[in-house]
Amino acid sequence: MAIPQVAQNFAGSVTEVTLGATAENGGTRTSTVTIGGAKNIVHAGTPADSAGRKPVIAMDVLDVAPTDWPDELMAQYADVADDPAAWAKKCVEQFGADMICIKFDGVHPDKGDKTAEDAVKVTKDVLAAVGVPIALWGCENNDKDNKVMPAVSQAAKGENCLIGIVEEDNYKALTAITLADGHHLITGAPLDINIAKQVNILVTDMGFPAEKIVTFQSTGALGYGIEYAYSIGERQRLATLAGDKTMAMPMICDVGYESWRVKEAKLEGVPEWGEAADRGPMWEATTAICLLQAGADIIRMRHPRAVAMVKSYINQIWD
Amino acid sequence: MALTGLDIFKLLPKTNCKKCGMPTCLAFAMQLAQKRAELDACPEVSEESKNTLAAAAAPPMKLVKFGTGETEVQVGQETAMFRHEEKFHNPSVLAPTIYDDLTDDQLAARIQAVNSLQFERVGEQIGIKAVTIINKSGAADTFASVATKVAASVKLALILCSENPGAIKAALGSTASQVPLIAAATLENVDKMAAIAKENKCPIVAKGASLEDLETLTEKIKAAGVEDIVLSLDTDSLKENLYSLSQMRTLALKKAFRPLGYPSLTALIGGDDDSQIAATSLICKYSGIVVLDTVNPAVYLTLLTVIMNIYSDPQKPVQVEPKLYSIGETTENSPVIFTTNFSLTYYTVESDVEASRVPCHILVVDTEGTSVLTAYSGDKLNDKAVADAITKSGIEDIVSHKKLIIPGYVAVMSGKLEEATGWETMVGPRESSMLPKYLQEVWG
Ligand code: SF4
Numbered sequence: 001m002a003i004p005q006v007a008q009n010f011a012g013s014v015t016e017v018t019l020g021a022t023a024e025n026g027g028t029r030t031s032t033v034t035i036g037g038a039k040n041i042v043h044a045g046t047p048a049d050s051a052g053r054k055p056v057i058a059m060d061v062l063d064v065a066p067t068d069w070p071d072e073l074m075a076q077y078a079d080v081a082d083d084p085a086a087w088a089k090k091c092v093e094q095f096g097a098d099m100i101c102i103k104f105d106g107v108h109p110d111k112g113d114k115t116a117e118d119a120v121k122v123t124k125d126v127l128a129a130v131g132v133p134i135a136l137w138g139c140e141n142n143d144k145d146n147k148v149m150p151a152v153s154q155a156a157k158g159e160n161c162l163i164g165i166v167e168e169d170n171y172k173a174l175t176a177i178t179l180a181d182g183h184h185l186i187t188g189a190p191l192d193i194n195i196a197k198q199v200n201i202l203v204t205d206m207g208f209p210a211e212k213i214v215t216f217q218s219t220g221a222l223g224y225g226i227e228y229a230y231s232i233g234e235r236q237r238l239a240t241l242a243g244d245k246t247m248a249m250p251m252i253c254d255v256g257y258e259s260w261r262v263k264e265a266k267l268e269g270v271p272e273w274g275e276a277a278d279r280g281p282m283w284e285a286t287t288a289i290c291l292l293q294a295g296a297d298i299i300r301m302r303h304p305r306a307v308a309m310v311k312s313y314i315n316q317i318w319d
Numbered sequence: 320m321a322l323t324g325l326d327i328f329k330l331l332p333k334t335n336c337k338k339c340g341m342p343t344c345l346a347f348a349m350q351l352a353q354k355r356a357e358l359d360a361c362p363e364v365s366e367e368s369k370n371t372l373a374a375a376a377a378p379p380m381k382l383v384k385f386g387t388g389e390t391e392v393q394v395g396q397e398t399a400m401f402r403h404e405e406k407f408h409n410p411s412v413l414a415p416t417i418y419d420d421l422t423d424d425q426l427a428a429r430i431q432a433v434n435s436l437q438f439e440r441v442g443e444q445i446g447i448k449a450v451t452i453i454n455k456s457g458a459a460d461t462f463a464s465v466a467t468k469v470a471a472s473v474k475l476a477l478i479l480c481s482e483n484p485g486a487i488k489a490a491l492g493s494t495a496s497q498v499p500l501i502a503a504a505t506l507e508n509v510d511k512m513a514a515i516a517k518e519n520k521c522p523i524v525a526k527g528a529s530l531e532d533l534e535t536l537t538e539k540i541k542a543a544g545v546e547d548i549v550l551s552l553d554t555d556s557l558k559e560n561l562y563s564l565s566q567m568r569t570l571a572l573k574k575a576f577r578p579l580g581y582p583s584l585t586a587l588i589g590g591d592d593d594s595q596i597a598a599t600s601l602i603c604k605y606s607g608i609v610v611l612d613t614v615n616p617a618v619y620l621t622l623l624t625v626i627m628n629i630y631s632d633p634q635k636p637v638q639v640e641p642k643l644y645s646i647g648e649t650t651e652n653s654p655v656i657f658t659t660n661f662s663l664t665y666y667t668v669e670s671d672v673e674a675s676r677v678p679c680h681i682l683v684v685d686t687e688g689t690s691v692l693t694a695y696s697g698d699k700l701n702d703k704a705v706a707d708a709i710t711k712s713g714i715e716d717i718v719s720h721k722k723l724i725i726p727g728y729v730a731v732m733s734g735k736l737e738e739a740t741g742w743e744t745m746v747g748p749r750e751s752s753m754l755p756k757y758l759q760e761v762w763g
Contacts, residue, residue, distance in 0.1 A: 003534065223628065290628075
């Protein structure tokens, strides 16, 4: 019996997005990344025709020394935690980060209440320290982000950064400035595909180009809701393949933060669960690899050993 | 794939002889399609049509069982490509390796390590369900003796791994009653292996380098009278495995292609512990059995959690029991927080309370497994529900204060809640992640 053909052709594919601008394009990056482009479900079809671009890892750099990170994670950054530029350099040079994501935790009113000037300085320092493309991620307090992120966007003008996140009830200010400064935008939704679609429509209605958007569907860690993020990722990909242009963007996930919060990643002194030093990085890597099955294109991560595991996985599948 | 009445009609004699009790063959076909009649009622139908109809009624992917009694496991019979369409039915089985060239001490240690790969997490027992015994020594009697030892010291289903029919036969001598999965039949040994599987009533793995080879193998094995088959692609490439697994699942489910309508086994052999984490992709994307080369508990806790999550029912919000949970060394002065019984919400709050190191009572309100905001907008979280939870939990006898921390998102409930309960409400943070800071500042 001949093996039947499986249909390969879909109406849509994931948009290809290039982040970072080199001197040629008016920036100072020494490398860029291009993501997206998948033309099928993950692992369906043939690798050469369907898989799209290789997913990338954006390593987190905080604008303030973390106070609540588990020891195993903190130990990796003890020497650079107070210095975002050195921290970013370490991630790129030692840990092989494809991108850096500056997370402006420190500007949050409850976590340091740093000013726009502080955030601009961190942005400039990191841009000067590393050549990879940069994502700039607000503190997720709307009022504060609306004050700080426009200044950050402006400071990085010309670098073609990825800025976020904008949400259904707070998108105008940041979308406008991201558009003006020529960056890419992250649209966020709380594990709800209809809201995700709605934000993309609101943002594009303001004139923001759909092909410069990356979606963030919210992330659940392994054991703590990853199945919701997983299924929303798969549904986004199916909508994309069916030709829905309002969902055809690449997807970013926040794996580092979510996975290092959970008990299994950080609890020490439970030998029957294996060494905490193994478990934390494995939990983070597994959360990432799971979401890669659902179609993630950019993964935000924290632990170098987890990054190495995920890179090794990505290289086996996408090379 | 279910046949329509018209499909069935085409297979009937079309003589309208009425022996089935129906006026016409078409009427009988319609009854059959709706499962209101049995095919046996028609004495005239051809053998060929009977077989076609029986095959169409079978599930697109075969259910395969191995092990016996308490150790029996089942894989396959999946019906969906995506978990949001329909719950995946039979969770992937993890099966660590044991090689037959170990010394007695090494073997004992390995068995002990394998036996410890059982865990409790979020109130559920999870663990490995099988073990893979590998004939690395090449000797049939060594393999048989190690298989006998392992079989006697584990409560797990067995996978016997050798391409030498003599070794499999020898190992089955003492283990056949435990219904091991035989791994594997290849193009070279298929006749002998299939005969052994048939004789011992064991399921068998078909191992081939391509889908075409696998198809050839399953047809031969079936012809030898063995129905329970597991597919395994003979490659070290994870990429090739994943693309083939997706293709096989699609062919079975969407094309009703019977020769590949079986569950799959994939082995990640060699490499360090970190490399085994790639098994995550095999669990998500369609491998029913995953053979792993490590016994590091951290790897298993992680991968078993993947199985737990990916095979969970997408229609059913996972719930925790609505009651009082005390975290840490609580006293009568410890703070009381309420949240909903959506397990994701609860475990997030629990995790953040633990992180705060402030002992707390968490009062779980029954909101039918919905999150705080959803429950509030659906009126499943209201002053009455919280008052009920307070009464049922007996918290008033446990703490000496009457202060209740409420989720920041439902701050508007405060007034009514105070009236309904007589407790003073304190508005906590909106995001659970801010709980440690809040608790340390307000109660620390
Ligand atoms: S018994 Fe068979 S052949 Fe006769 S009418 Fe019924 S279905 Fe048709």
